[in-house]
Amino acid sequence: MTRTESRIEHPASQAIEDTNTGRAAVTPRLTTLILLSALAVLPVNMILPSLTKIAAAFHADFALVNLSVAGFSIVTATLEAIGxxxxxRFGRRPVVLTALTIFIIASIGCILAPDIGTFLVFRSMQACIGPCYSVALVIxxxxxxxxxxxxxxGYLAMGWALAPMVGPLFGGSLDEFFGWRASFVVLAGLGIAAFLLSIRELRGSRAPLSAARRNYLASYGLLLSSARFWAYTLCMACSMGVLYIFLGGAPLTIGDALGGSSARLGFYMGMVPAGFILGSYLAGRYAAKIPLGTILVIARLLTCIGLSVGLALSLSGATQALALFGPCIFIGIGNGLxxxxxNSGAMSVQADMVGTAAGLAAAMRIAGGALIGSIGGLFVAQSATIHTLFALMLISALLALLAALWAAFVERHARKPG
Known part of the structure; x- marks a missing residue:
């Protein structure tokens, strides 16, 4: 059996042969897939600058309104696995179109919501857009x-990383000039644009016949019984754990070195997502030429080296912001690679369960990273020192490196003939 390969950059009118279904499938443009992936994460924090105004508009407690952010993330993680x-089972196109339809309706519902309860219901419904990222990976x-x-x-991840970076700035500007509902008007408009593009470009997609006959629990069981799947997924989860420890601990430990300036803290913390974009670019540029296991080992070594330097500087008494935040850029570079x-490795475990693998890996990555971040947060709260933060991040990074070495070993073993 052979696969007719096609570059994703080709026009949408070019067809490829879908070997699982025996029918022609149209290859969407990369820009369309980037839009789907960005739209899956943009709503998470685009409304952050508007939370206080939303609370005031509905005469609601701020903590209750804040559920519109935390609840969105929880629902997204769940729907990633299910989607x-x-x-x-049913194909890529129906899932994307259904998710976008619900997202558009939910965005309009947030605009027209008369009370906080209705708003939170529609806000939770917006999380149905989450699986679009996994489906874009699958395609x-x-x-x-x-x-x-x-x-x-790698190129897709660049768009996925840029969206949450520009989201708060974009949402805050809309709020300032047009009010908080303007953000949901824009989200609804982006949803409509993505829906129209998807109708045009996501054609000829049908689920593999073998997957259609298999129940969901059996599919999850097959993936979870694979050492390759666990190696790749644990590497992602521990890598995300490093990021979550940093996000939760940096304001508490390194923030004092900046004289309590929130603006400077935000600027320096932005070095990590900037590093992620750089790492994603490098992955897009070189991943086609290097074995996946090798990329993972290099990526995790970069992070471990950077954090080791940061730990050494903090133990030596360095207090300069660049000396403390500079090494953290390797968190982003490593994760971007x-x-x-x-993701590519995890989705290669079962050829007829690519969508299931993408969704399950995403859910496990989010849940595992959040668990590691929560555990790290407990230690940081007990000993809020800079070297404690670097030590905890380094431990999680070392676990990710071990998983990367495991993945490289399993990959090499799987490629041996006979």
Missing amino acids: GAISD IKETSDEREAASKF TMPAA
């Missing part, structure tokens, strides 16, 4: 070989 499996995976997919994942390669 991937459903796309294997790339189905139209590329393993290394080429990792390269394209790790996620495309690990």
Whole structure:
């Protein structure tokens, strides 16, 4: 059996052969897939600058309104796993169109909500857009070989990382000039644009027949019984754990070195997502030429080296902001290299369960990273020192490196003939 490969950058009118279904499938443009992936994360924090005004508009407690952010993330993690499996059963196109339809309705509902309860219901419904990121990964995976997919994942991850970076700035500007509802008007408009593009470009997508006959629990069981899947997923989870420890601990430990300036803290913390974009670019540029296991090991070594330097500087008494935040940029670079390669590897475990693998890996990555971040937060709260923060991040980074070495070993073993 052979796969007719096609570059994702080709026009949408170019068709490829879907070997699972025996029918032609149209390859969407990369820009369309980037829009789907960005739209899956943009709503998470675009409304952050508007939370106080939303609370005032509905005469609600701020903590209750804040559920619109935390609840969104929880629902998204759950739907990631479910949406991937459903796309294997019914196809990629129906899942994307259904998710976008619900997202558009939910965005309009947030605009018209008369009270906080109705607003929170529609806000939770917006999380249905989450699986679009996994489906975008799946579509790339189905139209590329393993290394080429990792390269394209890198470019996709750049858009996925930029969205949450510009989201608060964009949402805050809309709020200031037009009011908090303007953010949801824009989200609804982006949803409509993505829906129209998806109708045009996501054609010829049908689920593999073998996956259609398999129940969801059996699919999850097959993936969870694979050492390769666990190696790639644990690498992603521990890598995300490093980021979550940093996000939760940096304001508490390093913030004092900046004289209590929130603006300076935000600027320096932005070095990590900037590093992620750089790492994603490097993955897009070179992942097609290097084995996935090698990329993972290099990525995790970079993070461990950077954090080791940061730990050494903090133990030596360095208090300069650049000396403390500079090494943290390697968190972003390492994660930017790790996620495309690990996603590609996890989705290669079962050829007829690519969607299920993408969704389950995403859910496990989010849940595992959050768990590690929570545990790290407990230690940081007890000993709020800079070297404690670096030590905890380094421990999680070392665990990710071990998982990367495991993945490289399993990958090499799987490629041996006979």
